[in-house]
Amino acid sequence: MKNEVQGMSMQTSGNFTGTSTVWFSPAAGYFVKSASTTRMTGNVVMPNEGYSFPVVMDIVETNEIRK
Amino acid sequence: MRKITLFSAVLFIAFISSAFSQKNVDFIYKYSSSGNPVKYFYTQNIHETLDIQGQTMDVYVSSVLGCNVKSEGNQNNIVTLSITIDTLAEVVDSPQGIMGGGIAEVEGKSFIMSIKGNGKLSDISGAKNFTYSVPGQGQNNLSVTFTDFFPVLPEGKVNPGYTWTTADTVSNETGMSSQVTILNAENKFEGFEEAEGMNCAKITSVTVEQVI
Numbered sequence: 365m366k367n368e369v370q371g372m373s374m375q376t377s378g379n380f381t382g383t384s385t386v387w388f389s390p391a392a393g394y395f396v397k398s399a400s401t402t403r404m405t406g407n408v409v410m411p412n413e414g415y416s417f418p419v420v421m422d423i424v425e426t427n428e429i430r431k
Numbered sequence: 432m433r434k435i436t437l438f439s440a441v442l443f444i445a446f447i448s449s450a451f452s453q454k455n456v457d458f459i460y461k462y463s464s465s466g467n468p469v470k471y472f473y474t475q476n477i478h479e480t481l482d483i484q485g486q487t488m489d490v491y492v493s494s495v496l497g498c499n500v501k502s503e504g505n506q507n508n509i510v511t512l513s514i515t516i517d518t519l520a521e522v523v524d525s526p527q528g529i530m531g532g533g534i535a536e537v538e539g540k541s542f543i544m545s546i547k548g549n550g551k552l553s554d555i556s557g558a559k560n561f562t563y564s565v566p567g568q569g570q571n572n573l574s575v576t577f578t579d580f581f582p583v584l585p586e587g588k589v590n591p592g593y594t595w596t597t598a599d600t601v602s603n604e605t606g607m608s609s610q611v612t613i614l615n616a617e618n619k620f621e622g623f624e625e626a627e628g629m630n631c632a633k634i635t636s637v638t639v640e641q642v643i
Contacts, residue, residue, distance in 0.1 A: 393461030
């Protein structure tokens with residue numbers, strides 16, 4: 365992933381592993397809830413500054429209907 | 432005795448029919464085009480730990496998205512959806528300070544996207560054209576958020592215990608970032624469970640993604 369933070373170019377790459385669960389209502393025809401946890405281990409490179417350092421990301425996501 | 436046996440046989444057939452119809456599920460998205468839209472509330476919390484020359488730096492990113500989803504029609508196994516944004520906020524908390532906040536400019540605005548009957552993305556251009564400014568960060572769009580908003584489901588009728596694999600490569604580009612994701616997942620239809628007061632099919636997945 366390439367992005368720019370406060371004027372500095374950054375490249376993040378790595379592997380994500382995780383688990384997710386989806387609850388889908390066949391009668392309604394849409395998902396009611398989803399939840400996932402993911403861990404990424406990789407590297408961040410700042411090519412213009414010549415820096416490279418390891419990164420670990422823990423990501424928790426939920427998505428659910430509101431009635 | 433014969434009456435009891437016949438009654439038992441009828442009950443048994445009814446039970447088997449009921450169990451069969453309950454188990455055999457056709458996973459198809461079919462949001463309603465009339466009536467109330469489906470309201471979703473999505474949250475994402477990221478804890479990023481960077482090791483910079485032996486020094487640990489923690490960064491926390493929190494995002495919330497509230498939206499309404501309504502069908503605009505279903506043709507040739509393509510479901511066209513109208514998405515209206517209720518709430519969108521993104522906050523980054525790092526040693527440099529706190530950036531971001533609520534993004535009021537998107538509230539109440541809509542875009543069109545389409546998915547296949549099983550949830551696989553068909554057209555994301557509406558989300559890509561939906562641009563907004565994140566305070567202190569720059570221009571962004573909704574394509575990354577909505578690329579995997581609708582979980583991809585198995586095709587055809589399946590029973591609990593069914594397993595399948597997913598392999599996909601997705602490219603995304605916003606004003607702030609670009610990324611390619613290679614996704615592999617092992618999925619299982621676990622059975623039925625109540626969620627939010629509705630009878631739902633529960634699907635679990637173990638995912639491995641490579642981000643380039």
